[in-house]
Amino acid sequence: MSLVLLIFLPIIAALFIPLLFKKIGQIHTGWFVLLVPAALFIYYSTLLPSIAEGGNRVSELQWIPSLDIAFIAYIDGLSLLFSLLITGIGALVVLYSIFYLDKYREQLHNFYVYLLMFMTAMLGVVQSDHLISLYLFWELTSISSFLLIGYWYTRDRSRFGALKSMMITVFGGLMMLGGFVLLGIMGNTYSIRELISQSPELVGHDFFVWALVLILLGAFTKSAQFPFYIWLPDAMEAPTPVSAYLHSATMVKAGLYLVARFTPVFAASGTWVWLVTGIGLFTMLWGSFFALKQKDLKGILAFSTVSQLGLIMSLLGVSAAGFHVENATEIALNYAGFAAIFHLINHAVFKGSLFMIAGIVDHETGTRDIRKLGGLMSLMPISFTVAMIGAFSMAGLPPFGGFLSKEMFLTGMVALTEFDLFAMDVWGIMFPVIAWIGSVFTFIYSFYFVFHTFAGKHKPDELPKPAHEAPKGMLVSPVFLAVLAVVIFFIPNIVGEWLVKPAVAAIQPFMYDSPQAVDVHVAAWHGYITPELWMTIGIFAVGGLMFWSLRKWQHLYERFPNTLNSLYDNLMFLSDTGANRFSRLYMTGFIRSYLVYMFSFLVIIVLGTFVLNDAFAIDMNNLAPVGLYEIIIMLALVGSTVTILFSKSRLTAIIALGAVGYSVALFFVIFRAPDLALTQLVIETISVALFLLAFYHLPQISRKEERMRFRFGNAVIAVGVGVTMTFVALAAHSGKALPSISEFYKETVYSEAGGGNIVNVILVDYRGFDTLFEIGVLGIAGIGIITLIKLRLTKKEGQHENK
Amino acid sequence: MEIIMSVVIGFLFMAAVYLMLSKSLIRIIIGTGLLSHGAHLLLLTMGGLGGESPPVVADGVSVSDYADPLPQALILTAIVISFAVTSFFLVVAYRAYQELGTDNMELLKGTEDHE
Numbered sequence: 001m002s003l004v005l006l007i008f009l010p011i012i013a014a015l016f017i018p019l020l021f022k023k024i025g026q027i028h029t030g031w032f033v034l035l036v037p038a039a040l041f042i043y044y045s046t047l048l049p050s051i052a053e054g055g056n057r058v059s060e061l062q063w064i065p066s067l068d069i070a071f072i073a074y075i076d077g078l079s080l081l082f083s084l085l086i087t088g089i090g091a092l093v094v095l096y097s098i099f100y101l102d103k104y105r106e107q108l109h110n111f112y113v114y115l116l117m118f119m120t121a122m123l124g125v126v127q128s129d130h131l132i133s134l135y136l137f138w139e140l141t142s143i144s145s146f147l148l149i150g151y152w153y154t155r156d157r158s159r160f161g162a163l164k165s166m167m168i169t170v171f172g173g174l175m176m177l178g179g180f181v182l183l184g185i186m187g188n189t190y191s192i193r194e195l196i197s198q199s200p201e202l203v204g205h206d207f208f209v210w211a212l213v214l215i216l217l218g219a220f221t222k223s224a225q226f227p228f229y230i231w232l233p234d235a236m237e238a239p240t241p242v243s244a245y246l247h248s249a250t251m252v253k254a255g256l257y258l259v260a261r262f263t264p265v266f267a268a269s270g271t272w273v274w275l276v277t278g279i280g281l282f283t284m285l286w287g288s289f290f291a292l293k294q295k296d297l298k299g300i301l302a303f304s305t306v307s308q309l310g311l312i313m314s315l316l317g318v319s320a321a322g323f324h325v326e327n328a329t330e331i332a333l334n335y336a337g338f339a340a341i342f343h344l345i346n347h348a349v350f351k352g353s354l355f356m357i358a359g360i361v362d363h364e365t366g367t368r369d370i371r372k373l374g375g376l377m378s379l380m381p382i383s384f385t386v387a388m389i390g391a392f393s394m395a396g397l398p399p400f401g402g403f404l405s406k407e408m409f410l411t412g413m414v415a416l417t418e419f420d421l422f423a424m425d426v427w428g429i430m431f432p433v434i435a436w437i438g439s440v441f442t443f444i445y446s447f448y449f450v451f452h453t454f455a456g457k458h459k460p461d462e463l464p465k466p467a468h469e470a471p472k473g474m475l476v477s478p479v480f481l482a483v484l485a486v487v488i489f490f491i492p493n494i495v496g497e498w499l500v501k502p503a504v505a506a507i508q509p510f511m512y513d514s515p516q517a518v519d520v521h522v523a524a525w526h527g528y529i530t531p532e533l534w535m536t537i538g539i540f541a542v543g544g545l546m547f548w549s550l551r552k553w554q555h556l557y558e559r560f561p562n563t564l565n566s567l568y569d570n571l572m573f574l575s576d577t578g579a580n581r582f583s584r585l586y587m588t589g590f591i592r593s594y595l596v597y598m599f600s601f602l603v604i605i606v607l608g609t610f611v612l613n614d615a616f617a618i619d620m621n622n623l624a625p626v627g628l629y630e631i632i633i634m635l636a637l638v639g640s641t642v643t644i645l646f647s648k649s650r651l652t653a654i655i656a657l658g659a660v661g662y663s664v665a666l667f668f669v670i671f672r673a674p675d676l677a678l679t680q681l682v683i684e685t686i687s688v689a690l691f692l693l694a695f696y697h698l699p700q701i702s703r704k705e706e707r708m709r710f711r712f713g714n715a716v717i718a719v720g721v722g723v724t725m726t727f728v729a730l731a732a733h734s735g736k737a738l739p740s741i742s743e744f745y746k747e748t749v750y751s752e753a754g755g756g757n758i759v760n761v762i763l764v765d766y767r768g769f770d771t772l773f774e775i776g777v778l779g780i781a782g783i784g785i786i787t788l789i790k791l792r793l794t795k796k797e798g799q800h801e802n803k
Numbered sequence: 804m805e806i807i808m809s810v811v812i813g814f815l816f817m818a819a820v821y822l823m824l825s826k827s828l829i830r831i832i833i834g835t836g837l838l839s840h841g842a843h844l845l846l847l848t849m850g851g852l853g854g855e856s857p858p859v860v861a862d863g864v865s866v867s868d869y870a871d872p873l874p875q876a877l878i879l880t881a882i883v884i885s886f887a888v889t890s891f892f893l894v895v896a897y898r899a900y901q902e903l904g905t906d907n908m909e910l911l912k913g914t915e916d917h918e
Contacts, residue, residue, distance in 0.1 A: 484886045591908050593823055599820055624804040625854040635810055641818045641837065650829055657833050662813075664840050671847060672857040672870040676878055683886045687836070690890055694897045699867075714824040722817025725845065729809035732849040742873040746858070746866045756860040758827070760870035763879060774880050781887035 003059035006043065007123045014116035026459060029108045030506035032096035037090035037119065044083045051080050051502050063133065074129035074193065077515060081341065082126035082250075082257055084499070087385020089249040092477040096356055097241035103719040111239070118144035125254050131180040136333040138176065138218070141251050142169040148246060149238040150289040161234035164568065168231045169221050171417055173690040176258075182211040183265075196264045196509070203268045212266050215258065216275055223255025225313060227446060229306045230564050236298040240359030243298060245800035247356055248305045256309065256344065259316045260507045267323035267510065277317030278417075281434050283310030288441035292448060292550070293557035296357040297368040300350065300449050302789050304394065307442060308347050311409060314435075315340035316507070318412045321419055323510050325704050334511065335414050337504040338496070338520045339408035345499060346488065350393040353481035354449070357387040360474060361453060366464030370448075375458025380469045382452040382479065389482040395446035396439065401488030403742050404522055410435060410532040436535055439490070443543030448550065473751065492522035542781060563688025577590035594718060611726060619734030628742040629670055637663035650695065658688040682785040808848045815841035823878050828899065834891045839885035843878045847870035 013036045021029045056076040057798055063069050073081070101108060121144055124137030137330035142165075150162030180190070186205045187195045195202070208405065219225075224232040234246050246252070259276060266272040287307030294300045317565065322694070353388055360383050361376070362368045377384045389400060413435040417428040460466065469475075501515040512518050546553075576693030584591070610616055640659035647653045661684035668677035745758055755761035763771050815837055822834030853868030903910075 014851055158844065160908045168807075181871045196859065321874050585905055592826070595823055622805070622851065626807065630804060630807075637811065638814060641815060644837070645818055645821065646906060653830070653833055657836055658838055660837065664843060667844065667847070671852050672854050672880075673847070674857050676843075676860075676875055676882070679879055681883050683882055687886060687889060690893055694893045704843065713825070714821055717824065718817045718821035721820045722815075724813075725816040726809045726813030726843065727843050729812050729848050730806065732845075733805050733809070733851060740850075740871070740873065742867070742871050746869055750860055758858040758860065758869065758881065759875045759911040762872060762876040767876065770880060774883055777884055778887045786848045788894050791898075 002061070003057055003075060003127065004061040005542045006040065007071070007073060007127060008120055009040065009745035010116040010119035010123070011754060014113045017116065018109040021112075022323055023302040025103070026096050028103045029112055030094055030101070032115065033112045034091060034094045034098070034115065037094060040123075040716075041084065041087035041091055044080060044087060047075065047080055047742050048498055049318045051075065052498050054502070054505065054516070058129070068130045068190070070130055071124075072129040072191070073127040075127060076506045077499075077504070078257070078341075079127050080591040081345070081499050081503045082253070085253075085345070086119060086126070086250050088199035089245060089348055089352055090115075090354065092480060093241045093249075093412070096359075096477040097239070099471055100359055102238065106650075107151075111148075114144050114147045114151070115242075115245075115648040118148065118251070120381070122250050128259055129192050131184060131192065133174070134181055135177050135580075138222075138254065139170065139173050140270040141222075141254060142166060142173060143171070145235070145246050145251055146547050146726055148242045149235050151239055151242065152237070157234075157238065161231075161237040161678060165231040167237045167572070168228055168568075172218045172221025172228065175214045175221075179211045179214030179218065182207040182214065186211065192261060192440040199265045199268065202265065205570045207410075208269065209271060210268060212272055215262060215266075216272075219255035219258040220279060220711075221255070222258070222311060223252050223309045224283075224306050225255070225279050226286050226566050229283065229287065229740050230568055230727065232306055233294075233299055233302040233753045235295070236302050240298070240355060240362065242353075243301075244355035244359070247410045248301070248351045252309055253306065253312075253344065253348075256316065256340075260314065260340070260503075262510050263320045263507050267320035273317055273321045273324075273471070275317070275621060276320065277314045280313030280315070280317055280430060281413075281438070283440070283561045284314060285308065285434050285438040286310075286649075288438045288445060290557075290560075290755050291445040292441065292554060293340055295370055297370055297373075297453065298355070298363060299356055300308065300445060301358055304442070304445060304449075304769075305351060305674075307438065308343075308351065308394070311435075311438070312340050312344050312347070314431075315343065315409060315412055318416055319504075319508055321416070322508055325419065333412070333419070334508075334520060335408050335415065336412035336517075337511075338500055338518065338522075339405055339412050339509045342496070342506075342522070343402075343405035343409060345495065346393065346405050346485070349481050349488065350390040350400070350402055353386055353478040354394070354798055356474075356481070357383050357390065360470040360478070363474070364465075364470055365460075370452050370461040370707045373453045373458060375454070375469055377454040379458070380568070382469060382475055384450075386478045386482040387450050387454060389485055391450040392476075393485045394540065395443045398524060399489045400485050401492070402485070403490060404492050404524060406439065407532050407536060408522070410439070411530075414531055414535075415539060432535070438537065439535075439539045440546070443539050444547045444550065447547045468755070489524070496520065496522055517545070542653040562711060572642045599717050600720050603717070603724050606724050608729065610623065610731070612762070615731055615735070617731050617734040627670075630667075633663050633666045633670070637667075649789050654691045654695070658684060659690070662689065674758075675757070804852050805848055806848070809851065812841050812848065815844065817844050828896045828908060831908070832889065832896060835892065836885070838887055839881065839889075843881055846874045846878050850865060 013033070017029060018031065020032050051057075052319045058075075059073045061071040063071055087752045095113075097111075097115075101111065118141060121137045121140035123133060125141060128134035128137060146166040148163045149165055150158050152158045154568045165674040183195055183202075186188045187198050187205050188201050189195060189198075209537075221228040232247060232252065236243055238247065263272075284307045287305075287310055289301035291300050291307065294303055315336050318333065319340060322333040322336065325333065329800065358368065361373065364380065365373065365376070366372065377570065385754070393400035393402035396403050410432065419428060458467075497515075501518040501520075504518050504520075505512045505515045586597075637660055639655045643656040644653045644660070647656060661680065665677050665680035665684060668680055744764055749755055749758045749761050754763045755765065817836045819838035819841060822830045822837065825831065850871035850873060855868040856864050856870070858869045858872035858875065860918075899905075
């Protein structure tokens, strides 16, 4: 089966969703939707054995062959891992949403169409080998995320959050496109695989650092890194299944995917290592620190997601550092890539379950405010257990998957201190310290999330509705994920063989040429005391103490200003009012201003083209002789025009206009155009009659009109247009670039069309459609005129009707 | 002759633009009328004003002696269209007078809250 078409399967399925929703309303639409990710998940699983051996699959579908743009689905270990996450978590989330969203009250057809659209977009991002189609899918994820955040579009906060996420991620996407184009120019190809193979030559290119920074901007905005993370907390207005799926397990990881995918291209640069590691680690600290300020359950999870994404990001940065050392394995840098992917899997598992629990709490108690919650342990025992497993895994406690990857994270950070390039020997010590502090706060907010919700005193009075355990169907997905979190702890090396190592081989091809070469063995206990173990013990001790005293110092958070968010708000406000003012500056509402713009640009563009192409030409040969009649008619024409300009009354102006028309008709006679002359005479007569008729019916005031005052500005523009047109007429007559088609008409008019009057034959035969449409224009004008005359818009009549 | 005509065309365009930039609606309409006259003459001049006989097939006239038929065909179309446009403009002006009592473009401008 073609892999490219599989990418589009969800969006094709989406076409049928509205129909199913309308026709088969008694069955929840989600059950039909569930089939799509489930089937895809099963299919992608069958690819695992061959990919785990280091193979890959490619499938291509041409899109715009002339520009060399194609959809190329390329599946290697990294793509397959993400595809499995997207479809696997997708299936669980759809299952959960069936119980979360009421089939009678919610607009399910909208919801599932957006969700399936997102699935296609996300699969496209992680499988595209072509940069341009990757960008297309990337922006499609932003759009579907926008639609899903704004799903409850009647709420102000939803619309605000949707717009904010859109503004920030699309800004990043645009920057990324710039980076892609630069890469395309540098490598003369848009294929990621070919760029990777060319990476040694790309390093020295002038655009290299630009492309690097632009692509990182795309990745950082999408993956909510500092300082762009501010959209993620506001995106929590989306329905909880969406938060669990897009804003924790998949979409926000697209940035991580991008960084991982481009690591082989950019790893040679110290800037890359510093930026990715530094920003990632700082984001981790920042996110975990401010998670404790949040009062909303989903707000805590949002900041925790920001922090965890930063953690994985920093690990990807360290894995790029492995490019620069021969003995990477000796100083444990090889752990970084493995830990990044391993933690990515763990994070999807535990964060997915935590989001689902937050949704359950919201669903069954009516609030997500952690100050009102508490003591739900006995009422919701299953939810509590799941939440505890998820949170402990997040905090890095054994026996859960998170413990293993967290420990490897610390190993990777400690390894950086032994790294002696890019001034790491001086600053390297900073990394494990920041990582450790961030981990302490992670520990605290994990406990804060679970125990402030489920332990403590139950406050039934403050809850909008009496709390009870969720229905079984809703618990299936989170329980499954929680079980997975435990299972991973006990079989880390099986997960490693099948999922992690193939992906690591794709990120660090400079270190490993096949998945088998990745010599990392995961163990919960290394058999001896390592620095990481001491750090972990320290985290538990300090974190436990600080959590215990949380109530004493949590109020300090209120003193921190909300700088980044107000910066965004002000920027939006300023650009809104600024754009408004700017357009008011030239959109004056006066027709005169618009005509001035048009005529000025006509003059500038036409004369500019003349100057640039040196097209001024006067051809003195082939001129028709100047006769007496022509001079007389010309004088009449000019005289009438001058009369129009200087006439005091309109009547004179109209009659003078008629005189101009008749002079033109006489010109036609002299220049041997009898048809034109006849038509012009008829039309001119009718026109003058029409003008006079319109005048006759006009009110008295309009007949007394003062003479037009001379306006210098208008005169300048008018003279400019006049001069331009004179040049155009001269040049058009003088320079003939191509032979005229007139000769063809003259020669064939009798033999082909059987007519003698060449002008008429051209109109009705050669150019018959032109004439048909001309009649169409006349008809439209006629209808317009009748409508205008029949239409009565006077206010008085309108009021009568109302009465 | 073509050079003189080019100058006349320029003059017609100048007058037309000057009228169109004025405040009075009726002057703008007269301006568009002048503009189409200028355009017609421009088309005619582009093709060359020579030609011994009208473009109607007749015995004893060689092909090169006919006036250029192509500009004439274009102008014929243009005359009719410009008539349609002028009459439409006139009715718009007439109705605007009737409903609003003015033909001053400055006064016909929409207000701020009228966008």
